[in-house]
Amino acid sequence: MSVDMVFKIAAIGIIVAVLNQVLIRAGREEQAMMTALAGLIVVLLMMIQEISGLFDAVKTTFGI
Numbered sequence: 001m002s003v004d005m006v007f008k009i010a011a012i013g014i015i016v017a018v019l020n021q022v023l024i025r026a027g028r029e030e031q032a033m034m035t036a037l038a039g040l041i042v043v044l045l046m047m048i049q050e051i052s053g054l055f056d057a058v059k060t061t062f063g064i
Helices: 003-025 029-062
Strands: none
Touching: 003 029
């Protein structure tokens, strides 16, 4: 995982945390939960792409 990816994930986490707090304080707990889930899904999709790239690299290296 590159440093760039770590910063992207951290940025998403910060944005989601801020939005979550704003929505909770506004009495919108359901939207806060949806925001948290959306952030989690985005990070998971990013990680899946990274893992896919890793598998491609391994296949290329070993000629699979």
